[in-house]
Amino acid sequence: MPLSGNGQPAFLFRTLSDPTRLRLLNLLAPGETCVCELTDTLRLVQPKVSRHLAHLKRAGLVEARRDGKWMYYRWAKHGDPLVRHVLRGLREWMTKNPRMNGERRLHERICCKISQRKSEGTPDK
Amino acid sequence: MPLSGNGQPAFLFRTLSDPTRLRLLNLLAPGETCVCELTDTLRLVQPKVSRHLAHLKRAGLVEARRDGKWMYYRWAKHGDPLVRHVLRGLREWMTKNPRMNGERRLHERICCKISQRKSEGTPDK
DNA sequence: GACATATATACGTTTATCCGTATATATATT
DNA sequence: AATATATATACGGATAAACGTATATATGTC
Numbered sequence: 001m002p003l004s005g006n007g008q009p010a011f012l013f014r015t016l017s018d019p020t021r022l023r024l025l026n027l028l029a030p031g032e033t034c035v036c037e038l039t040d041t042l043r044l045v046q047p048k049v050s051r052h053l054a055h056l057k058r059a060g061l062v063e064a065r066r067d068g069k070w071m072y073y074r075w076a077k078h079g080d081p082l083v084r085h086v087l088r089g090l091r092e093w094m095t096k097n098p099r100m101n102g103e104r105r106l107h108e109r110i111c112c113k114i115s116q117r118k119s120e121g122t123p124d125k
Numbered sequence: 126m127p128l129s130g131n132g133q134p135a136f137l138f139r140t141l142s143d144p145t146r147l148r149l150l151n152l153l154a155p156g157e158t159c160v161c162e163l164t165d166t167l168r169l170v171q172p173k174v175s176r177h178l179a180h181l182k183r184a185g186l187v188e189a190r191r192d193g194k195w196m197y198y199r200w201a202k203h204g205d206p207l208v209r210h211v212l213r214g215l216r217e218w219m220t221k222n223p224r225m226n227g228e229r230r231l232h233e234r235i236c237c238k239i240s241q242r243k244s245e246g247t248p249d250k
Numbered sequence: 251g252a253c254a255t256a257t258a259t260a261c262g263t264t265t266a267t268c269c270g271t272a273t274a275t276a277t278a279t280t
Numbered sequence: 281a282a283t284a285t286a287t288a289t290a291c292g293g294a295t296a297a298a299c300g301t302a303t304a305t306a307t308g309t310c
Contacts (some may be wrong), residue, residue, distance in 0.1 A: 006193060014142035018268085019135045019152060035287060048269070050288055069277050069286045085214025089207040143298080161258060173299070174259055194256045194307050 003061045009082055015059035020044070021052045022068070025075070026100045028062060029091060032074035037114050041107040061087075134207055140184035141211070145169070146177045146217050147153040150200070151225045152232045153187060154216060157199035186212075 015021060020042075027038055039049045053073055056062045058085070063076045078084050094100045140146060148167055152158055164174045178198055181187045185208070190200045203209050219225045 009149060009215065010142055010144045013138045013140075014267095015138075017135050017139035017142050020268090022135060037284095045270075046287070047271080047289080051268085054288075065288095066276090071287060082214040082218040085210050085217070089210025089214075092136065092210070093207045145298090161255095170300075171257070172259080172301080176298085179258075191257095191307090192289095197258060 012059055012083065012086065013059075013060060015055055017056075018052065020048070021056055022090075023100070023103060024052055024056065025061065025090070026051070026094045026103060028073055028075055029094060030059070030104065033064070033107070034067075034070040034072050034074045034114075036070070037107065037111050038073075040114065041103060041110050055103070136207065137184055137186075137211065140180055140186060141215070143180075145176065146181055147175070147215075148225070148228060149174070149181065150186065150215065151219045151228060153198055153200055154219060155229065157190070157197045159192075159195040159197050159230070159239075161195070162236050163198075163231065165239065166228060166235050171225055230242070 015105075016025075021041055024038060027033055027041060035046065035049055035053065038044075038053075039046045042049070053062065053064070057064060060076055060078075062073050065072045065074070074086070078087060094104075141150075145167075148161060152163055152166060160171065160174055160178065163169075163178075164171045167174070178187065182189060182198075185201055185203075186204075187198050190197045190199070200212070203212060216241070
């Protein structure tokens with residue numbers, strides 16, 4: 001049940017009013033990502049990331065998929081016009097913001113390492 | 126100094142995350158309005174309205190103009206693309222939301238009474 | 251200048267948000 | 281089943297937001 005779409009713009013905006021949640025949305029923008037990649041990239045403790053992801057999910061902004069031990073999050077499909085407008089603006093802003101760009105690039109590199117770690121049984125380094 | 130435009134989306138969204146501020150923006154959408162019309166329409170105590178208007182102003186979402194005893198507020202012109210996207214979506218949502226429509230209509234009626242009160246020296250009724 | 255009206259700010263209190271830490275759950279491996 | 285890994289939730293404390301009330305400022309009128 002996408003809360004944001006159901007006529008509660010205040011809740012939508014409250015969800016987007018936290019810098020950490022914006023950083024998470026930024027990393028999810030290119031595609032789906034698992035929680036450990038997010039914690040590693042943003043250097044945040046795992047419960048903090050999970051809490052903010054849960055908030056984004058409650059707001060209907062992201063969806064989750066389980067694959068084995070891992071949970072993969074991605075941007076949700078938005079039917080609601082308000083959400084669409086807001087997220088379009090946000091996506092545009094993210095592509096232009098240096099810090100967000102940097103974090104997305106860092107994220108790519110970290111995902112590489114983690115996918116190695118996932119496929120090989122042996123830990124890297 | 127429009128804060129919202131200066132790369133602080135979290136602050137923009139926090140500003141929009143309060144139902145009272147959204148109701149105020151809704152009443153300001155058709156055009157400029159003075160504080161007393163807002164308090165009368167929304168049945169809120171005046172300091173509450175002034176505080177929220179101040180917040181909207183700090184975020185660069187509204188501008189104010191003084192005319193005699195009265196302060197008139199209006200939506201600010203927005204150069205920032207993010208703000209433009211968000212406000213476009215918000216305006217669209219407001220036109221479709223029944224409660225917001227009702228409050229705008231009530232606002233029109235109340236403005237009529239108040240402008241009478243302003244022009245004539247005598248209080249109405 | 252005294253008073254009235256419109257609006258803004260200050261102050262203390264309540265309430266919501268965010269965080270760190272600890273713990274629970276869910277899956278996979280042995 | 282015991283253990284390890286990934287993620288989610290629960291709990292208590294700190295911080296910030298919002299509120300009601302009181303008061304300050306600004307303008308206009310007499």
